[in-house]
Amino acid sequence: GESVGLHLPTLSVQEGDNSIINCAYSNSASDYFIWYKQESGKGPQFIIDIRSNMDKRQGQRVTVLLNKTVKHLSLQIAATQPGDSAVYFCAEKEDSSYKLIFGSGTRLLVRP
Amino acid sequence: SAVISQKPSRDICQRGTSLTIQCQVDSQVTMMFWYRQQPGQSLTLIATANQGSEATYESGFVIDKFPISRPNLTFSTLTVSNMSPEDSSIYLCSVSGRTGFYNEQFFGPGTRLTVL
Numbered sequence: 001g002e003s004v005g006l007h008l009p010t011l012s013v014q015e016g017d018n019s020i021i022n023c024a025y026s027n028s029a030s031d032y033f034i035w036y037k038q039e040s041g042k043g044p045q046f047i048i049d050i051r052s053n054m055d056k057r058q059g060q061r062v063t064v065l066l067n068k069t070v071k072h073l074s075l076q077i078a079a080t081q082p083g084d085s086a087v088y089f090c091a092e093k094e095d096s097s098y099k100l101i102f103g104s105g106t107r108l109l110v111r112p
Numbered sequence: 113s114a115v116i117s118q119k120p121s122r123d124i125c126q127r128g129t130s131l132t133i134q135c136q137v138d139s140q141v142t143m144m145f146w147y148r149q150q151p152g153q154s155l156t157l158i159a160t161a162n163q164g165s166e167a168t169y170e171s172g173f174v175i176d177k178f179p180i181s182r183p184n185l186t187f188s189t190l191t192v193s194n195m196s197p198e199d200s201s202i203y204l205c206s207v208s209g210r211t212g213f214y215n216e217q218f219f220g221p222g223t224r225l226t227v228l
Contacts, residue, residue, distance in 0.1 A: 041221070046218070049216065099157060102154040104153075104154050105153075
């Protein structure tokens with residue numbers, strides 16, 4: 001299928017290793033942050049979210065870390081699998097707004 | 113979560129023509145959004161479509177170029193008018209629904225448009 005991440009930074013990891021995808025966000029007033037996964041030929045899919053009053057949240061095989069001091073968000077994927085290969089986007093939002101602001105994205109490639 | 117479908121899934125069009133993209137949701141939603149994703153780039157919000165009122169456009173997008181309809185709570189269309197090669201993008205429909213902490217946005221599969 002047509003790729004959406006032709007020019008995006010790429011992270012290549014070995015299957016079974018842990019992956020860390022980073023995102024620098026722009027708005028210090030953002031209250032809510034989300035990670036999306038976009039596979040080739042599909043729309044973005046929700047992975048995990050976190051509020052600004054938290055610094056860590058865990059899901060199934062995924063952990064999101066938030067550092068408001070340096071406006072940095074990271075997504076950690078444990079035991080990365082071939083099905084994790086996709087483009088990952090962070091997004092931010094203020095409570096007062098319905099608008100999601102998307103980051104630039106990172107392509108994750110999982111080597112077998 | 114909401115199930116969103118879009119038609120067409122992809123199209124190749126000639127410059128100067130227009131294409132209307134349809135978005136259908138399996139449940140009634142208040143807010144529907146249209147995004148553009150240019151090749152190798154992230155998502156940019158075009159406009160918000162609310163039933164019963166005119167769409168709200170983001171900076172850099174105008175109604176003459178991207179007219180939107182929202183006839184009911186499950187359906188919306190986006191038209192890309194007088195197309196040029198710069199309009200080649202993926203166009204994504206999104207709706208707001210409840211999961212996680214807040215109303216999250218669910219996305220359709222996208223419409224891949226190539227303008228020659």
